[in-house]
Amino acid sequence: MSRIIYQYLLKIGLRENLAIYLNLLIILIGAMIIAWFLDIIIWKILRHLSLRFARQSKTNFDNFLVANRVPRYLAHTIPLYILFECIPIAFIDFEYGGNIALKILRITGVVLVLYVVKSIFRSINDYLKTKPRFRDKPMDSYIQVFMIFAWFIGILTIFAIITDVYIWKFFTALGAGSAVILLIFKDSILGLVASIQVSINDMVRIGDWITFDKYGADGEVSEITLATVKVQNFDKTITTIPTYALISDSFKNWRGMQDSEGRRIKRALIISQKSIRFLTDEDIESLKKIELVKPYLETRSEQINNYNTSHDVNKELALNGRNLTNIGVFRKYANDYLQNHSAVNKNMTLMVRQLEPSAQGIPLEIYAFSSDKRWENYEYVMADIFDHLLAALPYFYLEIYEFPNAIKLN
Known part of the structure; x- marks a missing residue:
């Protein structure tokens, strides 16, 4: 033709x-x-x-x-x-x-x-x-790894076709230029290693809630690729994190909380030190009107009175012998209130503890776990608990610490 x-x-x-x-x-x-x-x-x-x-x-x-x-x-x-x-x-x-x-x-x-x-x-x-x-597995990373190798072999094959040189000679030449290749593909190599480690160690999955302060990320992982991890923050913005940063820097993964039976509540009431005092007999009788602490006050008052009587304690000063304090009774009340709260998980750690005094006052920390882990409901449960405890403080003759107003200078 x-x-x-x-x-x-x-x-x-x-x-x-x-x-x-x-x-x-x-x-x-x-x-x-x-x-x-x-x-x-x-x-x-x-x-x-x-x-x-x-x-x-x-x-x-x-x-x-x-x-x-x-x-x-x-x-x-x-x-x-x-x-x-x-x-x-x-x-x-x-x-x-x-x-x-x-x-x-x-x-x-x-x-x-x-x-x-x-x-x-x-x-x-x-x-x-x-x-x-x-x-929830980073399948995109694996696909990208396979495609990098495929394109690498394909490009070498194309060069071999153009130059009529056997492909194995290109691999020989790559040994001499390996330093340049490592420099050019540094991010890809780091991403490959990081993707493998992230997957093997199960550090991050798609859908995990992570907090990465260094990159301003606080939200759910939407995509994991060879080079980057995309996080959709709760304000609907997207943060892109280098994959190798997941193994080189510290970040917080909330998956453990989501897989557990509850979400932790850890917040303190700062009690004014000036309001802390011993309770008198009249105070105790008044507090017995509070149903949650009435059995405790009756039992504890009897034990204290028996002890003071048997040891012939001089009660002209309240400091002598054994006594009840308003903060101690309130701590017992807060603990019983949490035990009776329907939204608190009773199978997990639950306590009301007193922390080290500070210049502001005495921190009384609530340490418990909400049964409902959803963010909105969790915030509602925590607010409900502290609304009640803050309102209950005056009944125990306690005051919350408030920073005094600055004195205006004339």
Whole structure:
């Protein structure tokens, strides 16, 4: 065919060199048109078959293959193969042009294979995300790792095709240039190592609530890739964190709290030191009207009176002997109140403790766990507890510390 076209071009008066190049151009255009028609026909056949198979199949994996255009890319391989077989015949008299065309086809074939591999990996990724077992795993990172290796081998193969050099010689040359490669791909290598460690150690999953002060992140992990981790903060902003920062810096993962039976409440009431005192008999009788502490006051008062009587304690001073204090009774009341609160988990740590005195006063800390871990409900439970305790303080003759107003100077 090429010889016939070439002879015709010479007959119409074209110079020999121009006839050669024009002949090659005509053959290439004709081959591309034929390949294009074949590609359309084969694609229509494959599309019909793949859609029919996807509808009849029980699994949805083939649906993802179709969605990620795997049949479309596979349809390109048949015309490409036909062109590859026809080029030597069409360019039988033009070996140089035939070699160039074959190299272009080989390079196209390598790129096509890479796209097929990429589409298959995407289909696997999409399919695994539908499975509860893999939904919170960083599958995007694994896919990116595989694709980096695939593109690396593909690029080396393309260079080998262009230069007519065996591919193993490129690997030999890479040994000498490894320092440059490490510098260029530093972030990718660090991300690869970090992704593997994050996955093996189960440090972060998609959907985890993490707090990373260094990067201003406080929200749920929405995506984990080879280079970055995306966190959707609670104010709906997106924070991007380098993957390797998860193993090089410290961050807080709230998954342990979410998987546990409760969410911790740890907050203190600062009691004014001036309001703390011993309770008189009249005070105790008045406090017995409070139902939660009435049994405690009756039992404890009897024990204290028996002790003071048996030891002949001089009670002219309240300091002598054993006594009840208003902060001690309030601490007992707060503990019993938490024990009776429906939203507090009684199977986890529950205590009301007194912390070290400070310049402001005596911190009385509530340490308990809310049964409801949802943020809004947790805040409501905590506010409900402290609303009640703050309102109860005056009944125990206690005052909360408030910073005094600054004295205005004239």
